[in-house]
Amino acid sequence: LEAARTKESIQMLEEAQYDVFRLWYAIPIREMVTSPSFQEDAVWIARAMQPRITAGEAQHALDLLLQVGLLGRDADGKLVLKDTKLGTPRNGRSIAMRRYHRQLMEFAIDALDQLPPTQRHVSGVTFRLSESQYELVTQLIEQFRFDLCDIIEDAPQPVDAQKVYQVVMELFPLSHVVR
Numbered sequence: 001l002e003a004a005r006t007k008e009s010i011q012m013l014e015e016a017q018y019d020v021f022r023l024w025y026a027i028p029i030r031e032m033v034t035s036p037s038f039q040e041d042a043v044w045i046a047r048a049m050q051p052r053i054t055a056g057e058a059q060h061a062l063d064l065l066l067q068v069g070l071l072g073r074d075a076d077g078k079l080v081l082k083d084t085k086l087g088t089p090r091n092g093r094s095i096a097m098r099r100y101h102r103q104l105m106e107f108a109i110d111a112l113d114q115l116p117p118t119q120r121h122v123s124g125v126t127f128r129l130s131e132s133q134y135e136l137v138t139q140l141i142e143q144f145r146f147d148l149c150d151i152i153e154d155a156p157q158p159v160d161a162q163k164v165y166q167v168v169m170e171l172f173p174l175s176h177v178v179r
Contacts, residue, residue, distance in 0.1 A: 017068045017070060018094055018096050018097070019068060019096070020061075020064055020065060020070060021094070021096040021097055021099070021100040022099070022100075023057070023060070023064065024100055024103040024104060024107075025049055025053050025057065025058070025061055026061040026064060026065055027100075028049065028164045028166070029045055029049075029058065029061045029065070030065050030071060030081065033071060033079045033080070033081060034081060034157070035161070035162055036159055037162055038079075040078075040079055042055040042056070042058040042059040042062070043055045045058035045061075045062070046058045051107065051110075062079075066079075069082050070082055070083070104166055104168060105168060105170075107166070108122070108166070108168055126174065134171075137171055138171060141169050144169070145167075145169070
């Protein structure tokens, strides 16, 4: 029941909004907007991104986020998030979504070599699963994602929360059924 409540609070993306996933940096920029130190300046945004992007790419992402309604402006003209919790269907058929996840996984690989362990966390577990256990694990991962979003969004944001992080959870087979 708790999972259903959480899922209902998520704004599912419309087809036109999928364009933001063609630019891996659009969603992180959207999240940066919530930082107290955020500056609506394409050069500032480009310098803040890791890996780096150009000022033109930063501006294009801002324009796209505004155009598709994932960012808006408050009464003072300041950028604000429109829907805070976004979701996409789990079927994974969108080419843009697959490419987006692939790029982020490549950044995770780079982080293994480029960042000290104090700035990244990588862990994993390998085990044998039945089909029903696989379904249970995917449900647990999904619930963890919802719970993690709720915890972070419901907690007061400390002023030192300046970095945008990506949490990637993966579950895939390392073997085939051999009979």
